[in-house]
Amino acid sequence: MTKKVAVLTSGGDAPGMNACIRAIVLACERADYSVLGYMHGFNGLLHQEYRLLDGRSVHNLIQQGGTMLRSARCKEFEGREEAKRAADNLRQLEVDTLIIIGGDGSFRGAVHLSQFWEGQLLGLPGTIDNDIQGTDVTIGYHTAIETAVTSIDKVRDTADSFERIFLVEVMGRRAGFLGLNAALASAADYVILPELFESEEQTLEAIMQQLTKRRRERGDVSYIIVLAENLWPKGVNDLAEQLTKLTESEVKPVILGHVQRGGSPVSQDRLLATRLGAYAVSLVGSDISGIMIGECHGKPVKVPLPSTWQKRKPLDEFTVSTMESLMNNRYA
Numbered sequence: 419m420t421k422k423v424a425v426l427t428s429g430g431d432a433p434g435m436n437a438c439i440r441a442i443v444l445a446c447e448r449a450d451y452s453v454l455g456y457m458h459g460f461n462g463l464l465h466q467e468y469r470l471l472d473g474r475s476v477h478n479l480i481q482q483g484g485t486m487l488r489s490a491r492c493k494e495f496e497g498r499e500e501a502k503r504a505a506d507n508l509r510q511l512e513v514d515t516l517i518i519i520g521g522d523g524s525f526r527g528a529v530h531l532s533q534f535w536e537g538q539l540l541g542l543p544g545t546i547d548n549d550i551q552g553t554d555v556t557i558g559y560h561t562a563i564e565t566a567v568t569s570i571d572k573v574r575d576t577a578d579s580f581e582r583i584f585l586v587e588v589m590g591r592r593a594g595f596l597g598l599n600a601a602l603a604s605a606a607d608y609v610i611l612p613e614l615f616e617s618e619e620q621t622l623e624a625i626m627q628q629l630t631k632r633r634r635e636r637g638d639v640s641y642i643i644v645l646a647e648n649l650w651p652k653g654v655n656d657l658a659e660q661l662t663k664l665t666e667s668e669v670k671p672v673i674l675g676h677v678q679r680g681g682s683p684v685s686q687d688r689l690l691a692t693r694l695g696a697y698a699v700s701l702v703g704s705d706i707s708g709i710m711i712g713e714c715h716g717k718p719v720k721v722p723l724p725s726t727w728q729k730r731k732p733l734d735e736f737t738v739s740t741m742e743s744l745m746n747n748r749y750a
């Protein structure tokens with residue numbers, strides 16, 4: 419029997435969401451399922467705002483950043499009445515399977531909806547933060563690292579020319595995956611991450627110790643500190659001011675911001691998005707529901723949605739120890 423599949427993108431958009439939509443649509447077409455896309459995240463479900471999708475609608479899409487279905491944060495959807503309305507809308511359209519591409523917040527939304535809707539619910543991890551437990555990587559994460567690295571490389575050029583200290587703030591909400599990997603890949607000198615943060619005093623002391631030793635050995639050289647957002651209590655400008663006083667040289671803050679969410683997805687994200695999208699469609703019609711499909715060691719995995727947020731995903735130990743020996747503890 420043919421099936422009706424719906425897909426939506428929710429929460430922070432991530433490069434590769436379009437590639438994932440494309441894979442879902444093509445796999446559905448191949449299986450003879452009809453497919454529709456809800457617009458603007460959960461808002462589309464609430465307001466029955468959708469469009470029918472087919473191979474033509476996803477032509478030339480794989481390389482495009484953003485999401486053709488748009489995304490949103492939809493506070494309203496947290497209400498019971500709203501979730502019931504969304505369930506009624508899904509029933510009215512006779513949707514069998516809803517695929518949600520988003521972060522852990524969107525997966526909470528999926529579980530909330532499952533209290534009122536009996537259809538099949540599948541989640542696919544899409545966020546630049548990579549903060550979803552149960553999958554090695556998330557769609558968008560590799561592109562965001564690349565964007566941050568390219569930007570930090572540029573900061574390095576001017577930092578070198580002026581032998582200046584720069585403080586670069588990267589995204590990640592409350593997770594350090596992006597910061598850690600962007601800092602290591604751009605050969606930054608110090609990185610401040612939520613998972614390793616002890617206190618303001620300890621951080622300032624560690625930076626000063628490292629900088630003093632380095633200045634003694636190598637004279638005035640450029641110095642780049644990468645800071646994860648939402649971490650320094652009074653913000654990046656306050657840290658820059660404190661460091662300016664301590665180092666007696668002007669410390670320039672740079673906030674990379676939403677530029678990290680944009681751009682054409684790198685091939686790792688396109689491939690991950692394509693594999694996960696096609697795999698999700700292969701589960702349509704089975705009794706598997708309420709799970710996220712992720713990837714561990716190159717193989718697809720099915721993770722109950724609550725497990726994606728109940729435990730904090732740890733940073734990779736090997737990467738952390740490499741960072742410590744080459745960056746934060748290099749002069750210790």
Ligand SMILES: Nc1ncnc2c1ncn2[C@@H]1O[C@H](COP(=O)(O)OP(=O)(O)O)[C@@H](O)[C@H]1O
Pocket residue numbers: 428429430460490491492493494495496497520521522523524525526527528530545
């Ligand atoms: N506890 C919840 N109950 C219902 N819906 C939720 C819940 N948490 C998040 N959502 C929905 O998921 C959306 C996306 O969540 P958010 O945390 O902003 O992004 P992400 O999915 O990228 O983590 C929210 O705007 C809201 O519509």
Ligand SMILES: O=P(O)(O)OC[C@H]1O[C@](O)(COP(=O)(O)O)[C@@H](O)[C@@H]1O
Pocket residue numbers: 429430431491521522544545546547589590591592647679
């Ligand atoms: O775009 P907004 O709403 O300002 O949100 C910013 C947040 O979104 C992100 O870019 C992505 O986070 P999510 O994927 O979890 O939504 C975070 O890194 C950042 O903290």
